[in-house]
Amino acid sequence: MYTSNLNNLILNSDSYKTSHWVQYPSGSEYLSSYIEARKGDYDVMFFGLQAFIKEYLSTPITHQDIDEAEMVIQAHGLTFNRAGWERLVDKHGGYLPLRIEAVPEGSIVPVSNVVCQVINTDPEFYWLPSYIETALLRAIWYPSTVASVSHYCKNIIRKALEKSADNTDSLTFRLHDFGSRGASSQESVALGSLAHLVNFAGTDSMAALIAASRWYQMGQDMPAFSIPAAEHSTMTAWGRDGETAAFANMIEQFGGEGKAFSVVSDSYDLWNAIDNIWGGSLKDDVKNMGGTLVIRPDSGEPTKVVREALERLAVKFGTTINSKGYKVLPDYVRIIQGDGISPQSLTKIINV
Structure with a gap:
């Protein structure tokens, strides 16, 4: 059994x-x-x-790294450049003699354009740029892909706001990240969610907050925000007969001037929740709590469910007409769609 440090850059x-x-x-x-x-x-x-540079290239290669890598690579059936790596430690203190050039992070470029290149600065180490290529590719393409898709979605949302809203001031909070549970590792969460925050300011991935400080020196600035939110377990724990009490508890715990909170409302019957609980027995509490209730449907066909939910809320709470001629719910009630979201479905949902 061969054991080695996963942070050994040679491997x-x-x-x-x-x-x-x-x-x-x-x-x-x-x-x-x-x-x-x-x-x-x-x-x-x-x-x-x-x-990537701060996490992996700021720590020098050591003789222990070389010993470990040689054991693994030779047993793996390959040749090992021990003399080259030892020369790198002796001559450069274990730091890679490389120059990495790239477009500024956050830049948007069409496909088929070079975004980054790496070249050795010491002719003795001509073999090093290609060696580091694998790690560099992996480090860049996952967060760049997330950032690119997120930016594409941002443009869809921006166009919709320009068409139907009085302004686009809320754009950066219109697509929230819940990617933590679907990522392959904690580092993937940190990189992917941080990439989303290049475009937006909402996330439930706390690893991204640490990553922003660790890798991008955000200091005391908070790069993203979230709100209290329910999940099905916290609602169904009250039982079907206790759903009204569960909802009322959310208002009591999280309502207040300038506050917002989200409540998943389809545990049993979304339409009953909207018509008879939020828009019925708790209607006055919702109107008078001073904050914003964000109702979350979480099942069904999104385009159909969102439209019907908005129509039912309009009946219960009323609407105003904005400068673009669109109906707008009162500030104290909103909808968030969290199920079935993709770049392809986003436009359909917005255009219901």
């Missing part, structure tokens, strides 16, 4: 790259590796490079 590559140092022609001095999206459905929003 952070494709296996086959360990054999490349003897494949380049004699006299090689400099090599450049570059990264681009060859094709895709969206423009590329570049993000994630600084996080």
